[in-house]
Amino acid sequence: MTWMDPRLLFTYDVTFMLASSTRPTARALGRTSRFTRRRAHARGVTMNATPAYDALKSKLSEISDLRSISGLAGWDELVMLPSGEGASKARGRAMATLAGVIHERATSKEIGELLEKSATETLQPKDRANRKRAEEEYTKATAVSAELEKRRAELGSRGYQTWVKARESGSYAAFSPVLTEWVALTRERCALVAPEKKVYDAALDDYERGMSSERLREIFAVVRAGVVPLIQKVYAKDGPTALAGRSNPLHGEFDVEKQAALAKAVAVKIGFDLTKGRLDVSVHPFTGGCGPDDVRMTTRYKKDDIMEGLTGCIHEAGHSAYEMGRSREYAGQPVSDAHSMGAHESQSLLWERMVGLGEPFMTFLLGELRETFPGRFDDVTPELLYAGFNVVKKNSVIRVESDEVTYPMHVILRTELEMDLLEGTITVDDLPKLWNSKMKEYLNVDVESDKQGVLQDVHWSSGAIGYFPTYIIGQILACQVFNAAKRQIEGLDEQIKQGEFAPLLSWLRTNMHERGSECDTVDELMIKVTGKPLDANEFVEYLNDKYTKLYDL
Amino acid sequence: MTWMDPRLLFTYDVTFMLASSTRPTARALGRTSRFTRRRAHARGVTMNATPAYDALKSKLSEISDLRSISGLAGWDELVMLPSGEGASKARGRAMATLAGVIHERATSKEIGELLEKSATETLQPKDRANRKRAEEEYTKATAVSAELEKRRAELGSRGYQTWVKARESGSYAAFSPVLTEWVALTRERCALVAPEKKVYDAALDDYERGMSSERLREIFAVVRAGVVPLIQKVYAKDGPTALAGRSNPLHGEFDVEKQAALAKAVAVKIGFDLTKGRLDVSVHPFTGGCGPDDVRMTTRYKKDDIMEGLTGCIHEAGHSAYEMGRSREYAGQPVSDAHSMGAHESQSLLWERMVGLGEPFMTFLLGELRETFPGRFDDVTPELLYAGFNVVKKNSVIRVESDEVTYPMHVILRTELEMDLLEGTITVDDLPKLWNSKMKEYLNVDVESDKQGVLQDVHWSSGAIGYFPTYIIGQILACQVFNAAKRQIEGLDEQIKQGEFAPLLSWLRTNMHERGSECDTVDELMIKVTGKPLDANEFVEYLNDKYTKLYDL
Incomplete structure (x- = not known):
């Protein structure tokens, strides 16, 4: 019934609209608190x-x-x-x-x-x-x-x-x-x-405070040494042993509405608080919004890819959990911000991969899948589901389509190139050739065109140089933080099987989320959370253990 | 897949997200145009x-x-x-x-x-x-x-x-x-x-530039003299003649989803451009948003009140049309803003009442209703629908629930009281008594409590004194502008019957919307649009003609 004139917003606050709104004291409260704050400051x-x-x-x-x-x-x-x-x-x-x-x-x-x-x-x-x-x-x-x-x-x-x-x-x-x-x-x-x-x-430093190229090269050496051979071994196999002679239970078409309902239910179960955020659909999933009390996450669902929608939603719910868990005592202060882009990615990957793609989670998820898609998962066991979710795709050319085994090498490749570019040891003209040879070396892949190669990522076009390594830092932290949680939370695996995620979330709140940006470096943060600095070995061990079992290597 | 860090927005513009977005050049374009503008200014x-x-x-x-x-x-x-x-x-x-x-x-x-x-x-x-x-x-x-x-x-x-x-x-x-x-x-x-x-x-002046209490009192005298007797005559009747012995075809329950689809279709038909705005549901309908290219209107639907949802949607579409029609040449400039709150209300009321509650519209609407609710309107004629939409409710105590006949008196009552209050001829303590006696005089209504009386509106609580008269100015302008359109657009009634609204919208674009705030007063604006200053007589005549026919007075 009303035209909301923005010219009147400051003066009159359009209180007439609030009268019939569900949140009658919204601006009023905000305003009061602002003046209270000012008075407090004046007193201070x-x-x-x-x-x-x-x-x-x-x-x-x-x-x-x-x-x-x-x-x-x-x-x-x-x-x-x-x-x-x-x-x-x-x-x-x-x-x-x-x-x-x-x-x-x-x-x-x-x-x-x-x-x-x-x-x-x-x-x-x-x-x-x-x-x-x-x-x-x-x-x-x-x-x-x-x-x-x-x-x-x-x-x-x-x-x-x-x-x-x-x-x-x-x-x-x-x-x-x-x-x-x-x-x-x-x-x-x-x-x-x-x-x-x-x-x-x-x-x-813009993305990962206090990180250095020296430290990155150390980390990369460990990852390369542990992951490149693993990739070769996995590629030599047809697929996860449990799937031999069977079709992947996640293949086929799944109703998009039901997928969305399932993903939402799972997101809420692991801790996405719908009173502190929204879940919408967008072309490209992301988490953003206005702060810890108003987190906006988005997902997308495809009829023929139930895995993308579900793991994508869990991933964003992990970002959201970090945001929702930020210190309220320091609300609006830089110290309450996420530690870094890498740390943010660690929270999404912890939930997506360490929890969501882990074996215990399959017991919980199978129940949810059976309820959402009656009859469809009757013959599926948690073991089969686990194998189905953890297939390593071959010929991994495109980073955003890769999996947890090949992803680190995509990221290392890009980071090494941008490091060398900035330090001046290679030139822009060298890039396509170096890209392709590294792809061969790290992933045993032949790149057919620059479109599929050096031109695939948007980052450099907008000057985001130094961003890529946060992806691998995120993976390593996710693994390390989850290991620490497992050591400190008794019966965590069993809780996950039962769909009880509150103990883990609460542990993360205290150890990661509320800490915000109080540490100078990610090493310092990891010492506080896990007892030791960032450690790529834990990540390499995790990958090798997991895929050795899955693929019978 | 991304955490959208607001700290990086300025520097990096999160172009990675845009890469997969449907609107890849959004910020880029904005940014470019801003710099172009600066350069232009520098040259200027x-x-x-x-x-x-x-x-x-x-x-x-x-x-x-x-x-x-x-x-x-x-x-x-x-x-x-x-x-x-x-x-x-x-x-x-x-x-x-x-x-x-x-x-x-x-x-x-x-x-x-x-x-x-x-x-x-x-x-x-x-x-x-x-x-x-x-x-x-x-x-x-x-x-x-x-x-x-x-x-x-x-x-x-x-x-x-x-x-x-x-x-x-x-x-x-x-x-x-x-x-x-x-x-x-x-x-x-x-x-x-x-x-x-x-x-x-x-x-x-905050709401209606250049308006004066003197001018308002002139207008009110005309409205009072023409409307109060009309109300008495209408109240003496049982209802519109066409409905005698029949039930109102709009009574009963209508599926909310279908109502929403119908209302949206009608809004689009009369000119709501979905590439320049959104239509959502909210507790209290309003139109707002970001400007002429991004207008946000909301509506609500009730199962047992098809009229509220439909007319509400047309009302907001009228506000939206005004916004969408603002001058692009003067985009971002005060002169492109709506002339006043009264003028804004005139555009919503023109579409809601002059068009949407008018006789010709019923022919168009009946077709839409029959399509949306098959079987339900088979026995209904345009005449019956017209009567059904234009019932004057008796015992009109609450302003926001009143109709076009009684509404003006609600507004005059409030305006007279706030005028006298500010001028000091009455006191705050006099208000409830004066309210109730005016309600008796103007609307022949006994107010049972202050809750139903002087306390019903939110406006005064937030200091919006001087806002009420824009409602009646809007009604009068709507009538006067629509009359001018009828004089100037050949076959307008027939067009409306056929659901052709483009000629009217286009006329309003040129005559009202693009004019924006170029006039000092509403009288000046009305002279440009209609050839004479604001004229309450046209409104009084319109009401008397319409309800004399409907009620056989």
């Missing part, structure tokens, strides 16, 4: 020993508010936006404007001054970490000129569009100039942001 | 004769971008937000922060300076109007101190909560102190915003 100046830090927190919280709205706009763009070009253009412009506002606030002099003043205040450890995270971000954001950021934004846009066309036509030559520009631009930026660091280490 | 400084005005437009466009995001957050809050209290609190806080940013930008010195500089530049009429609208808003926003705005926001929040409880318990005494505060605060604000105006005229 005289009553509290950390006035600068308190003021800083208040500023950071406002930036977090704006980011939560930006997160909403991003989710909406991918899930809800009308299809017209006008809607898409308007949203792009509006998001760019909002991003500008956020950047302006995040690099404001005021924050710089508060960081400086708070440096001498006595803070609790978590607050110290919070201040440190804020300082790191501020230093990074202010190190770079607006002009350079503009060039990066421009190249991101142009690079992406160039890549889309180049991949379509399969022409690496059409794309390589963009990559050359990105290498130069990334070097320029890294030299400003962290002149004391190697250029790749500075690039890495 | 030397090449263009209106550098200050051009710079002003660029600033206004950024504010509009942020408002579009605020509109999105408001829509999402009412349609998509998870149910948990945390989500609601976080959204409230985030929206308040964003509102603060918008307010800051809208009241910035820079805008003030550009307004001043552009005052001497030679502008085309539409640009002159645009600058004028911007100046009005700026003057208003900067006239009031942040401290007063804060008090208003606080009272809005507290007032709303107080009203909810007071209405529940039916205690006017619990609510009246809030109203007393609102009267004082509104007077204080109006004296600052427009010291040269009567206090109520200044309050009105």
